Amino acid sequence: MSTRGRLRPTVAVGAAVALAVAGGPAWAQADPASAPRLYVPEAAASCSDQPVTPVFSTSFVPLGPAELRPGLDAAATGLIEFSVDAAGRPVDIVAPAEANTDVFPNVREASEATFAAWRFAPGPREGCRLRMVYSAMGVATAPASVLAAYFGGNRRNGPLRDAVRRRLAGEDASCEEGAEARSYAVPNFDAPGKRPGVQDWSVVRWSVADGRVRDVEIVASSGSPPFDAEVARATGQARLAPGAARTGCVYNWYRRGLTLPAPAMPPPPSDGQQHCPAAVLADWRPQALAGPEAFRMAGVEGWALVRFDIAPWGEVGNVRLIGAQPARAFGEAAMNMVRRGRAAPGEGAVGCVQPVEFRIAD
Template sequence: MSLILIASLLAGAAVAQTVPPPVELFRRTPGPHASAVPASPPQQQLGRWLMSPVLCAGAAGSDVTAQPLVRAPDPQRFLGWSGTTPRRTLTVDFRIDRDGRPLSIARRGTGEYVYVPDAEDVLPALAASRFAPGIARDRCTATFTADLTPIAAAPIDDVMAYSVFPSRAPVRAIWDRLRPPGSTCTDPAPDVLLRAFPAFKAMPDQPGYRTWSMTGYDLDAAGKPRNVRTVAGSGAASLDLGARDAVARSRFERGARVGCLYPYFKGPAILPAPVPPEEDAVRPARATCPQHHGWNRAPVLVYPTTYQRRSIEGWAMIAYDVAPWGQTGNVRVLQAEPSAEFGDAAMAMIRNATLPSSDTGYTGCVDRVRYVIRKPGTPSVTPEIDAPD
């Protein structure tokens, strides 16, 4: 039908010797979710998470107060792209115990899970932070907002922090920003004859968080460092001092150079989980599930990766029922600490497990899943289910 209509219009135009208006077979109009295409090509940017003031409410919902920080959360920097779509924010609810430790950390519910890009380290970073000790505080909240800046204009401290703890392999623009003006210490870099390191074990423990120090130096004709200085870091004085001493003791091939950089970092110490309750304390009164049971298909024990990186331990109390053929169901989290993400991981384990078949099935099963980080010489991370086989 469309082809016939077009032919008729063209024939009429030839007789009348006039130019007809253009024929539009279909016109696409922007829908309500249409977004403008930027005039310039997307640009890679360096992102960081900024936290709003932390507010905690009183028992009656009044007396909302801002909470002073002793150690602010420092979520991992990330790479993103410029565009017209605004980044989502992430609002977190939690409580603060008498020692100033944030606990019961959970994303604010929105009815369904909403993915927030590059936010995987936000809740673990909050778990490793500290507030002023004193009294316990409930109903606390904070909102994290992504702040992205073109790599060429990003603060050099953020660029260095990303190079030390990258979320993915640093791009060329990161290395270009790291090179000091007039540096002769790259392309090629001098051979290292002796690389000294700080005495990391003598430094204070840092449960759940990492520190870093970027040391700048020049080399004399003999390859000995001079003008050793701290150019950036996370503010750990002991690491800054140890890093400068280690660089001064290092040796390189002969040849004078300027503008050299080297980073040192100290990994996190284990941040233990708070003491979990006993299973009997949360077991339903009319539970028919035996306290000691085996598994037909055992849970696949997986430690949450983002908490593993920070050496943060946790636990979750999981309740569920069991069908006569052994399939678990009605799986739910009763409690989880220090973050709800431990409960999410434990619930996924139990959902994929099965128990031996029985005549009637069970109700009110409760298992305590503990996420334990082992000391050197044993497996590094091990989730454990306390219910004996």
């Protein structure tokens, strides 16, 4: 029996995709410590302590202080461990908790999901690491590309997001109170240019005069010209109630990319100590499966193989992870599902193996 997890994506779901910006800790001195600030990530990969350059990469979303360990000042660090398969795809992805104490668990998972879409030159590699440094940059001095990367890729509401929006709107902005929309359009989320496991975002700015949208401008985006064009088209077609002219209106649209299928699942391993009668396994009822949320939002599928025992009274125990791809997060989710399952009282079982597939629902 193979259990499949429905990850249930929705249209235009956002995730951690952003624009990397070169720089260093000197940014931290650009603004007073009390001023709103972002933490902008830079990442460098290596395998066996030798630098490796991806042939395709997406960038990580800037963070706010609320997503980092309290007390951090100039910079935060993170680490992802991984291998590379023969096709150049990252596998065995894990951000160890002990090496990522500067960031919260949801940030670790979001980073893993973003990294799953990277590609390296074909050829298997092991002992690989992606080291990340989040350098502080004041909102007051950050360039539009950094501000838009946060606004487009990080949808955490609050004062920091408001400060970023005001910077993107401009000093003379007068669009704090929007006019009533009489009609509006939405972008075509199926426009060409979708990439597997990559979410597109586009930050748009415009003005309003005589109830019509003017001066539509894409401030920055994740880099999909067809989607940017759709965002500009839809924005320009809005019609509003007559009223005072407004400038500096800002919004962001985003969409999920193509589904990134999981690597091939190997057959379950055999074990000479295994005693798992089919009738006992048939009576086992797993809990409803919930996959890793960040991977769902990114459109990344995965699988896990879990070994476990069943006591004669129906309790599940001795749960072990045999393997999971492309990231250990799928294994953690599968083990949680197995642990909470129950079987009918009766004959026990030892060494049962459960394949678990995490699929994106159409």
